[in-house]
Amino acid sequence: MTDLAIEAIGLRKSFKGQQALAGLDLAVPQGSIFGFLGRNGAGKTTTIRILMGFAKADEGSARIFGSFPVAEIRRRIGFVTEDKELYPYMTVADVIRFTRPFFPKWRDDLERRYLRTFDLPPNKKIPHLSKGMRSKLMLLLAVSRGAELLILDEPTDGLDPAAIEEVLRELIALAASEGTTIFFSSHQLAEVEQIASHIVIIDKGRAVVTGTLDDLKKRYQRISIVFADGVRDIRWVDGAEHIRQEGRMISILAGRNIEGIIAQARSLPRTTVESHSVTLKELFLDHVRTN
């Protein structure tokens, strides 16, 4: 029995010579709300396609609840696709009626609740729904499956701020009350910061930052050094991950040996040194910019 909902080791995938994944490792603990971050084209959707069994990795392995992503495992997964497309010839009620029999643990209570909360019109055909409404319908379909794992590709895409808030609240409630693992990709760093317990930032097909959000915030510091006489070329001690120069200031993002870097900075003549914790946005931007 594994305590990981998702485990990916060394995933590699190329499309026509273009590398989409370059040895991606993932470990998503059961019960976590796991934010999956990266720029467009970083490999997020490719990873999700491999996890769902839609595509195969060229190298490496992906397991869900310890098994390869086969049909039986998908009974335990709720899924929201990136483009939120559903069968255009069905109504909201039709697509619910269609999906329900595939899932023995279908939750009628959640179905009713989300139909009401999201104000979804049962008799409206899918093409007549806005993207936001389709997002809500897909969330309803994913959650009502009674799934132990939700894989959500940009779940709040197309939603207005009030609806985003509503969806995030529901996801937190679901994780808290049912112990559901939620693995979601998003470009909205503020919403990830609001609900995620763990994050991974991927860039060019591999993980560049991973851990619990609390640990990462504790671990990373930004050290700003202002040089009164202009910036000099300095060889920094170990631990400086990303160094950026802006005029007479050097900004260092450090994940370890923070004290050593601060001590080195203070030993330099005519400098002012400050350090502060970083936001998820800073952490993300620093890593994807540099890489």
Add this chain to the structure above:
Amino acid sequence: MLWMKGWYETRVRFLLLIAGTLVAAAVTSSDSIAQAGLAPQQLDATTLIGLSALASILLAGAGIKTQPGGVRPSKGLHGSMYYTLSLPVTRSRLFGVRVSLGLAQTAIIHVLACIAVWLVRPAIRLHADPFDLLKHDIAAFFFVVAVYSLGVFFATFLDDVYQTWANMFTMMSFIVIMNRIPLPRSLDGLFVLSVASPLITHTMPWMMLAALLALSATLLLISIRIVHWREY
């Protein structure tokens, strides 16, 4: 539920094809044409049954890709394929249900076409023994199944529009090749359904049936391999 989905996706073209078969049968009746004051037109038995072969191309589907619910492709078709793939269903089952449904619809249209041929036989001056006509219909159905399997094969890797064109092109190429290469005539489905039809020879073309069955089975087996191997 997969049957329901398949039905939703094929019902419009299926009903249109049934209507087309009935219209074709109606215009074959010289009485109705005479009453309408139109120039007499006659479709022979092969042409009418050829309609079910055409129908089989239009009814073939890959089983994974969502197909247009109507006759026009609509928004969201390919995106919704990912929703289908996220269901706890094997690709074999998705493929099997869709292929079976299309085949059942093809069979219904074929039977309708055969009944239509029987009903309009005076108009098309078809003086055939009922058993010979039955043999012809059975042989024609094997031919239609082979055409359907070819449609399924193309549908596993081509979009709807290209699938129909690829099927037509393959059929035309087949006719040209059969006219140039001296293969045994008993293996030529079109030949056996026309000049060497059971209506004329009064015998069942067993060799052709075996060849068509083998061809259909091979195409469907290759198709299911493609469906398993393909990435979406």
